[in-house]
Amino acid sequence: MSARQDDLVRKVAAEFVGTAFLVATVIGSGIMATNLTSDVGLQLLANSLITGGMLVALILTLQPVSAAFNPVVTAVEAFFGGVSWRDAACFAAAQVAGGALGAVVANLMFDLDAISISTRDRSGSGLWIGEVIATLGLVIVIFGSIRSGRTETIAFAVAGYIVAAYWFTSSTSFANPAVTFARMFSDTFAGIAPASVPMFLAMQVVGAGLAVVLVRVLYPAATLTQTPESVPQPSA
Template sequence: MTVALARRALAEFVGTAFLVATVVGSGIAAVRLSPHDVGLQLLENSLVTGAALVALILALQPVSAAFNPVVSMVERLLGELDNLAAIVLIASQVAGGCLGAIVANLMFGLPAVTLSAHHRTGAGLWLAEVVATFGLVLLVLATLRGDRADRVAYVVGGYIVAAYWFTSSTSFANPAVTIARTLSDSFAGIAPRSAPMFVLMQVVGGLLGLAVIRGLHPATKDSPEPSALDQGAVHD
């Protein structure tokens, strides 16, 4: 592994850890602060997550700010990553996400790991994950191909806050975050048996986003495929 790849892996590990700690931690805090109002709990959870995403992408973008295996998968398909880099970055994202969930549990006095009993299943939720991930990949790549890399953080943060509300699944849109959220039996958790279908639908959504962006912004010899990872991309 090169030094450059190691630095990117560290950025992905730390960034995804903070992202999941934000999602899980704010979910736990929301339930405790607003125990009788689920709508307010979701509002608190979504706003905090969106704000954290903006901050994390802005800070880590110069090194690597994907925090999402679907984004890394898309980068591999675009030829911006080789197999080793994709594997290392995705592994870092998943490991960082799991650490973030554990830390969030501990911060709120819960066991380090408690598998979630929150089952999330059904055609509507699966479709929602396709839509959420499709939208995320589409907006990230469209922003980058429009030479507006400096705005990616705001695009991602704003989109995720909105997607929490307009998708029935509350927009997981990230396999690393999905896996990590199985480790917390809290507001943001997802039962382990529900996670595989969520991840599959996220991959489908990512591939659809890639297909559409290639139609909207086809690469040419004079306009090569941009690297979303190098310029910052995500999610939740």
């Protein structure tokens, strides 16, 4: 195996593992919260804080290898030339597969069926606008940090944004196609019905596209100083 192939395998593995832990955290903390309290506000607070904490840990740990955990972030990076489209496809596949595994593991940890298709409808124009805003903000936070040369702050910036976006966006900030897809497989607090997924994915793409425009406007002379694989993401 060549050095490049070895490096690609390591990055794909990091994306798989990181996204699996992220989804397991989103779903698992939601289940735990509903087991401990019937107060929906407290459930969301616990879910958001725990997800933010895990994001800090995962990004700091995997950033030296690859830590995007999000197909739209990887796609934006490829658009800016930070990674090849071929490698981006490998990362996205690993993110989706890792997310699905994370959902299964979360279900099993709480003695639920390994796969239980969610019945939680999340549709409506308000939620769709929320997903555009959630994804737009996340991509700006990540690439703004990268282009300004402050990659050491990304773990905290991303985690802080996601915790806030759980609360200020109507959709509770999925902002991640891999996580959105995985959350179909858990009929719990964090789940999303399959019929609601396509529009969420479409709005995430729209949000990422708008973010690309804004990043170019805000940082016109900047170039990527570090690839977001060494940075990340997700959401919840």
